[in-house]
Amino acid sequence: MLALVRLVVVGGIVLTVVYLSVSWFVISTRRERLEREWDAANPDGDPVARKAAVDDGVRAFRASAAYRALWLIYVLPAALVTAVLVVTGSN
Amino acid sequence: MRAVWISLRAVIVVLALALLHYALPQHDVARITSTEVIRMDFSSVNRVFYAQSDSASAEHETRDVRLINTQRRKSFLLGFIRRDAEGVMVYRNEDTGWIWPPYFKFDSSDLQAVASSNMSVPGLERWVVITHYGWRNRFLSIYPNAVGIRPVNDPDVVTVPWFNIFFLAFLAFGYFLLRAMWRQFRRRATGLFRLNAGAVAGRVGDWAGLARGRLLTWLESRRWNP
Numbered sequence: 001m002l003a004l005v006r007l008v009v010v011g012g013i014v015l016t017v018v019y020l021s022v023s024w025f026v027i028s029t030r031r032e033r034l035e036r037e038w039d040a041a042n043p044d045g046d047p048v049a050r051k052a053a054v055d056d057g058v059r060a061f062r063a064s065a066a067y068r069a070l071w072l073i074y075v076l077p078a079a080l081v082t083a084v085l086v087v088t089g090s091n
Numbered sequence: 092m093r094a095v096w097i098s099l100r101a102v103i104v105v106l107a108l109a110l111l112h113y114a115l116p117q118h119d120v121a122r123i124t125s126t127e128v129i130r131m132d133f134s135s136v137n138r139v140f141y142a143q144s145d146s147a148s149a150e151h152e153t154r155d156v157r158l159i160n161t162q163r164r165k166s167f168l169l170g171f172i173r174r175d176a177e178g179v180m181v182y183r184n185e186d187t188g189w190i191w192p193p194y195f196k197f198d199s200s201d202l203q204a205v206a207s208s209n210m211s212v213p214g215l216e217r218w219v220v221i222t223h224y225g226w227r228n229r230f231l232s233i234y235p236n237a238v239g240i241r242p243v244n245d246p247d248v249v250t251v252p253w254f255n256i257f258f259l260a261f262l263a264f265g266y267f268l269l270r271a272m273w274r275q276f277r278r279r280a281t282g283l284f285r286l287n288a289g290a291v292a293g294r295v296g297d298w299a300g301l302a303r304g305r306l307l308t309w310l311e312s313r314r315w316n317p
Contacts, residue, residue, distance in 0.1 A: 001147075003189035025272045028279050084195045 019073045114192040118250040121161035122211040128155045140233040146188040157184040159206045183234040218246045
């Protein structure tokens with residue numbers, strides 16, 4: 001039982017590190033792309049308007065299904081382990 | 092310094108490959124000749140190469156280990172090229188349970204029953220594909236752990252290592268993702284993280300100079316001036 005607790009705790013920590021880094025990465029690349037697109041559309045634009053537009057874009061991205069799909073980082077390994085347990089452990 | 096870096100990297104690569112070779116599943120074609128249980132007294136040398144007592148059982152210094160004795164088809168190149176020659180191979184059969192490596196194997200007793208029911212007897216050869224991980228080493232008294240046994244009719248059966256294909260592809264994906272993330276981090280990280288070597292060296296130099304100046308001032312202040 002203790003081994004199961006240890007697996008859940010260690011696995012949870014590892015997956016959280018993966019989730020946070022991947023989340024930071026996709027938001028950062030999205031922000032970069034929004035900045036590039038805004039710069040292309042508004043040469044010599046106002047920096048304040050640029051920041052507001054980019055922040056809006058990032059906020060919209062955070063609400064999108066693609067970003068929320070990152071929860072699969074937790075769901076998929078848990079589902080995989082459960083599937084293996086059911087297959088090897090059921091009578 | 093360069094030589095040190097290259098050697099360090101080589102050691103890390105070799106260790107990583109050894110770890111993969113130890114932990115990833117491989118398929119052997121074999122004939123099971125007998126199964127047995129031996130008592131084992133682990134030492135600090137070989138304990139790390141064994142899993143644990145059966146899931147939900149207490150762990151003691153000494154316990155019984157299930158073994159599967161076989162005649163195995165020898166092979167080249169990690170089992171990809173099978174030879175006609177045969178050799179002895181002994182597998183252990185242990186629960187990996189919730190611990191390393193993550194096979195989540197809880198069915199050792201059942202596997203031992205499968206091994207027994209597919210045993211070869213003289214005059215009746217029965218071939219099986221044994222999926223296993225781990226190493227056999229006679230000096231350490233360690234055995235690869237069997238995780239699956241599948242009866243086959245043909246000893247020349249072709250086994251495709253699907254799991255390894257997907258796992259190594261995933262590993263490569265992870266490597267490139269990590270590299271992309273690191274580059275993005277270097278490019279975009281701001282504030283505290285934005286350090287460049289010159290600035291750091293300069294700051295350390297300033298600090299050292301400041302400390303030296305203070306020390307001198309302090310020494311000066313201690314000097315008795317009539």
